[in-house]
Amino acid sequence: MDSGSARQGSGHMRNVILITFVTAVGGFLFGFDNGAISGSAGFIQDRFGLGAGGLGWVTSSIIVGCIAGVVIAGRLSDVVGRKKVMLATAAVFVVGAVGEGLAPSADWLVAARILVGIGIGTETTIAPLYIAEVAPPSRRGRLVSYNQLFNTIGNLVVFSISALITRAHSDAWNTSDGWRYTFAMGVVPAVAFFLLLFLVPESPRWLVRRGRRDEGLAVLRRITPTPSAAERGLAEIEAALRERSAGLRDLWTPRLRRTLAIGFGVALFQQITGINAIFYYAPEVFKSAGVGSDDAIASTVLIGVVLVAATLLSMWLIDRVGRRSLLLVGASAMTVLLACTGLVFRAEHPNGPLLLALILGYVAFFAVSFGTVTYVIISEIFPTRVRGVAASVATFALWGGNYLVSQFFPVLVSDIGSSATFLIFAGVSLAALAFTVVLVPETKGRSLEEVERQLYGGTAPGPVEEAGTAHRH
Known part of the structure; x- marks a missing residue:
């Protein structure tokens, strides 16, 4: 070069x-x-x-x-x-x-x-x-x-x-x-x-979709390494738009239903595996295990630190090991850690340091996997013509799950106890693992148009180099 x-x-x-x-x-x-x-x-x-x-x-x-x-x-x-x-x-x-x-x-x-x-x-x-x-x-x-x-x-x-x-x-x-x-x-x-x-600038894919081809090409020239790469990117977008003429009603057709289920399911599992029970109620969780108020608040701050550190780790891994791999490892670890948390709460006097270690481990594996990967998956798997509205449907599942957990976690703890509640979260994490194994594809290294071809027709191409580059950086 x-x-x-x-x-x-x-x-x-x-x-x-x-x-x-x-x-x-x-x-x-x-x-x-x-x-x-x-x-x-x-x-x-x-x-x-x-x-x-x-x-x-x-x-x-x-x-x-x-x-x-x-x-x-x-x-x-x-x-x-x-x-x-x-x-x-x-x-x-x-x-x-x-x-x-x-x-x-x-x-x-x-x-x-x-x-x-x-x-x-x-x-x-x-x-x-x-x-x-x-x-x-x-x-x-x-x-x-x-x-x-x-x-x-x-x-x-x-x-x-x-x-x-x-x-x-x-x-x-x-x-x-x-x-x-x-x-x-x-x-x-x-x-x-x-x-x-x-x-x-505006999204080049949106501009091309709205018939503003020259503006879309101008943006592509700003974000791709060479003019020829921009032209190839434009051709791919236009081809995808010609091949996939879809509207809101088409989200429920067999061709799109599986992809919608993937986005909806990953978003829902992100929330109902219990992260917001920890995020909103961590001090009360630790207090229920006999941890003092000051230590409970300090533990909550530590959770925030782990979230940031684990998210940075996920960012380093996600384009190296892939989205699906991170979800599989995360769901497996979350299942084990949440089950162990439920067992700790069965003791008459739960072990506070052990409980903190288990919850921090859960938070770390969540952030590395579902916490980060969910947003990437939702942004990648839907066709250009319906990407915005389909992303809304999937993200609706995320916030719906958030509401359910934040609203009913205190009720569950009151009615069936902390042990049974965390064991339920462990079971949900196991279901998230099975869901990932059966349905979630790997999208690492593919352009959005290649992901679309992989999911909606034709033979999926292998991972590609960045357009216009001779090597990976």
Whole structure:
């Protein structure tokens, strides 16, 4: 490769990385806003005189908004474009964060959290899809995973901010005002997200689909190493669009039903294997094992650290060992670790350090597998013509599962105990393993059009080199 080609190649990757980084800021907002309630719940309960049911509604109302966002996101992005929908999402985050910070009543706070939830649901649907549509096949898994990495970083940042605000002031001030600052600080990354989006182009696949061929080719030239690679990419997109003329009703046809089942199932299993039981209720889980309050909170922070570290590991592995392999290893390990957790809770006095080790192990294997891979799979497996709306259907399963776990985990623990509850999660993880073995394909190293041919017709080609490159980097 001569020096001119090398400069051109590095330039195209700089553009791809810029698009990935800007889009992943939306993932940071997801983690920040979703985690803001954790350190604020007690103060909100005192401020508005809420009972357990009222606090539960304030906490879970964000998921209602998420589901609504998922419902509208895919179809809207197919009509007006990925970039425009993300710009609108950034504006929704700004308004929602201000509303949470100024909330004069619990009802106002619920309304603001539903609005923020709409932004989260939209972001989790569109951001991975958009990154997948601009990323080269050899690096797509890692680049799509940046959205999940920024999500976990957002969690850690808001946990840290909440802790700093709480420790710096009295309980009375925290009850009246402290939690408002935690929520309102979400305005800063939301405004940054909005402004940064003006630096990135529209998805080339969406542009070509809408008949804006020249614009799509111009974007492809920015994100592929050579003009000839851009032309080949354009030809592949146009061929896929000619071959696959599908609409919403076609999602339920035999040709698409299996793929929809894969996306829906992977998304559902991501949630119902118990991660949000840990995320939302970790302090109570540890307290039920006899761990003191301070140690329980410290353990929760440690969970956040493990989430970030394991997500980084997943990003390193996903384009090397593949999506399916990570899901198989993760589901197997999660089954064993959750079963052991259930057995630990059978003891009259559960072993706190052992429980922490098992839960951290579960969190690590979850983050390496379903936590990261789910978003990549959803972004890859659907045909170009219905990718947005199909991704919405799959992501709906994710948030529906989130709602079920967050709503009913305390009920299960109360009615059947922690041991039986974690054994149920172990059984669900075993079902996730069987589902992966039977249905989930490997998509590592293939262009989106090759994945489409693999799933919908013809002989699947083998993994390809990045278009226009002579070697893997």
